[in-house]
Amino acid sequence: MSELDDWSDDNTPDMGEASEYDPPRDGLAALIARLAHVERTLAGITRGWSPLRQAGITVTEDGMTIDSSLTVDGDLMSTGDAAFGGTLQVTGDAVFSGDLAVPNGSISNEALQNPIEEGAIGYSTSNFAVTTTATAVATRTMNIPDGFTKASVMVIVSIGAWNQSASSGYLLGRATIDGSSGGAVQTGVGAGGYESVTASAIRTLEDLTPGGQITVQATCWATTNFGASTTNSVNIDAIAIFRR
Template sequence: MVNAILGMGRDLPQRLNAIEARLRDLSTQPILLHASTGQDGGQGLSTDKNGLHLFDPTGAESVTLSTIDGSANFNGNVNINGNLSVPNGSISNAALQAPVSPLAAHADASAFALYTGANVELARITVTVPAGFTKAAISATAIMNARNTTGSLDSAYLTCTINGAGNGWSAQVDAAAGNVAHLTKVITGILNPVGSTFYITAAASSGLATWTVDSAKALNLDAMILFYR
């Protein structure tokens, strides 16, 4: 109370000291240790020593920001309009929706001829890229059996290409007349970007003369493709 004789100034120092003491007490208290929007059961937010809590219209907790371990839990959709940066390896494939998409493909040919000069395409696989994928890892193998029908020693050649680009060829040199040449060619590659479609081919040729059509000529082209984003 104010001393009536000494006036209001008599209590002013004591009041200032009391205010300073209260400010010191407040400065050591956690900010928003306990607070809420005042809504009881239903949409709103609250804070306590464990963190920040957001509630949906049903009263269920939809977001929790923890002050215990720094974690954040969202029980609904999260829209991020900027870039999301996370440590490498922190998101597993199991947590992603279709991170990769495999495809096995096949093409074949039979009863064909082999001609001298440039390799002639015998089989083609045309691949349609699944929506949302931008890269493809490709491994393709061509296997050919071809009888030498020329009547003399000759050679056979086999190659594979991805979108027309190859990596050499396989050859059987000096195949005896009447014998069957066995050739295998493997090609691997990565397309980035992959586009909407691409193709894989197998092509072959002979060395000195045409190997005419017969039933002992067959070719199989098999590809394993892994699409990823």
């Protein structure tokens, strides 16, 4: 017999209610009948007749335990601690007046209002000519992540070259981001000498095409034709923070 069977017509506790066919109850007989009704009701609750118990709700001195679902159609206020061992789904707004502490990595990047992605480039090459015409001696591209249309990009370039001409001159270099160049940096190089320059650029780009590319370059030139050398070298480092 299940606990629900205890509520069948044959087992329903006598509630002690008189009907129009019951003989009048008064005096000691009525009192005994009422006490018997209370005793049967308490016994039924102990054996599981309670509707709360049938719903998986038990009450002890330590509090209330609900082993089934709980639906609250009105306001729910807790002035003490609340612990959830399973999934808590909130379909409306949630307001926290205090600190919210969550484990590292528990909130995905996609769930943030302003998620970010990162990109980086490190590249070196050598063996190029340095002429009096500004020339990109290193060019690299960085992929734009899907769903992102903005980026903050920083590029640092270092260029070293031999002056193989018979006269002194200046070596100049600059960094470029998507066609927008930073300021040129120069240094004097004596005839037959070697020097290097380091330049940088920082740009904030908007209206980018997701899945497209950002181009960064290192450009150099000289006031005299330094010529080509296998030891002429360039290094380009770039980092980008992509935003939506």
